[in-house]
Amino acid sequence: MALLQVQGIRKSFSGLVALKNVNFEVREGEILGLVGPNGAGKSTLINIISGIYRPDSGKVVFRGREITGLPPHRICRLGITRTFQNVETFPELNALENVLVGALFGKRNGDRSEALGRAEEVLRFVDFPQDKLEVKVKNLNVGELKKLQLARALATEPKLLLLDEVTTGLNPKESKDAVKMIRRIRDSGVTILMVEHIMRIIMGVSDRIVVLNYGEKIAEGTPREVANDQRVIESYLGEAYSFEG
Ligand SMILES: Nc1ncnc2c1ncn2[C@@H]1O[C@H](COP(=O)(O)OP(=O)(O)OP(=O)(O)O)[C@@H](O)[C@H]1O
Ligand SMILES: [Mg+2]
Numbered sequence: 004m005a006l007l008q009v010q011g012i013r014k015s016f017s018g019l020v021a022l023k024n025v026n027f028e029v030r031e032g033e034i035l036g037l038v039g040p041n042g043a044g045k046s047t048l049i050n051i052i053s054g055i056y057r058p059d060s061g062k063v064v065f066r067g068r069e070i071t072g073l074p075p076h077r078i079c080r081l082g083i084t085r086t087f088q089n090v091e092t093f094p095e096l097n098a099l100e101n102v103l104v105g106a107l108f109g110k111r112n113g114d115r116s117e118a119l120g121r122a123e124e125v126l127r128f129v130d131f132p133q134d135k136l137e138v139k140v141k142n143l144n145v146g147e148l149k150k151l152q153l154a155r156a157l158a159t160e161p162k163l164l165l166l167d168e169v170t171t172g173l174n175p176k177e178s179k180d181a182v183k184m185i186r187r188i189r190d191s192g193v194t195i196l197m198v199e200h201i202m203r204i205i206m207g208v209s210d211r212i213v214v215l216n217y218g219e220k221i222a223e224g225t226p227r228e229v230a231n232d233q234r235v236i237e238s239y240l241g242e243a244y245s246f247e248g
Contacts, residue, residue: 004067006031006194007052007083007163012061014047014218021047022218025061029163034185034195036209036226038202040239043215045198046088049165052196053085054078065163079108082162086169088198090148094141098151101140102126105158118158125154128191129184145172149181157188164188166197170204182208202244206230214239 005028014022022044029035037045050056052063054075063071070078084105092101099122106118106125126136129150135143143151149169156164166185170178182204189195199205205212206226214222214235222232229235230244 005029006066007196008062008064009048009052010062010064012048012051012063013059014044014051014056015059020218022051022058022215025215025218025220027213027220027223029194029196030211031194032189032192033210034189034197034208036205036212037196037198037215038200038205038212038239039215042217044218045215046167048215049085049167049196049198052078053083053165076108079159079161082160083165084156084159084161084163085165086152086156086167088167088171090145090152092140092148092151092155095139097137097139098131098143098147099123099126099136101151102154102158105155108159121160122154122158125157126151128157128187129154130180146174146177149173149177150184153184153188157193161193163194163196166195166199168198168200170199170201178204202240206244206246 007029009025009027012022012025025048039045047056051058054073057072062069065081065083070081102122102125103118106121131150131154135147170181173181185195185208209226211224212226212229213220214229216238221234221238222229236243
């Protein structure tokens with residue numbers, strides 16, 4: 004059975020239809036890429052799955068249970084955590100404290116010392132610089148912030164991690180490291196649904212890809228299938244994507 008099922012999702016914002024009848028599944032253990040032009044509805048879909056928006060119609064089913072319309076903290080406790088396209092943190096808290104919030108939030112009976120251990124562990128796991136654990140988050144650079152928000156998400160111990168543009172703003176070396184990190188997270192047993200703009204990254208890291216355009220799913224398949232899809236080429240890629248070079 005699929006880990007997550009998105010069924011017939013529709014969402015409009017005062018007349019503007021952001022998603023229409025979107026259907027797809029996320030399989031346990033996969034990295035599913037979600038792509039499409041600006042305004043295609045990718046972040047809206049992440050917001051619906053994570054409970055920030057309620058869809059006008061349609062269902063979200065996680066591990067066989069309908070979660071449509073549940074508040075974000077309940078969805079998080081069930082095992083779905085997300086990162087934000089624009090990194091959101093508590094700027095006056097230090098890095099460790101920010102991750103501690105995640106560690107305490109995900110757990111039903113928050114034991115502080117256990118949560119602290121978990122926060123330190125995930126910060127090491129994402130290669131966050133150990134000498135900056137007590138630096139206020141407002142003083143971190145973008146690469147450090149991206150690691151921090153990954154760590155905070157992982158601290159809640161998700162089954163499904165929703166990533167919205169984690170490599171945006173990173174330099175090529177940092178992006179490469181981020182891709183390695185995403186694979187490591189998957190290999191540790193977390194299923195991943197990720198939105199990403201850079202074709203080379205999404206084609207290289209995804210097991211399957213879903214393509215949205217103006218709120219509609221226009222293609223779904225392996226990176227090669229999607230890259231050769233005529234509608235995807237016309238509406239998004241512009242030209243056939245080359246896997247070489
Ligand atoms: N809270 C909101 N209120 C009004 N309109 C919204 C809201 N959120 C999204 N939209 C609109 O819905 C459409 C889809 O937006 P969304 O942010 O989901 O796109 P996206 O695929 O994530 O784009 P990008 O690649 O630029 O991040 C856009 O036209 C956007 O302006
Ligand atoms: Mg977006």
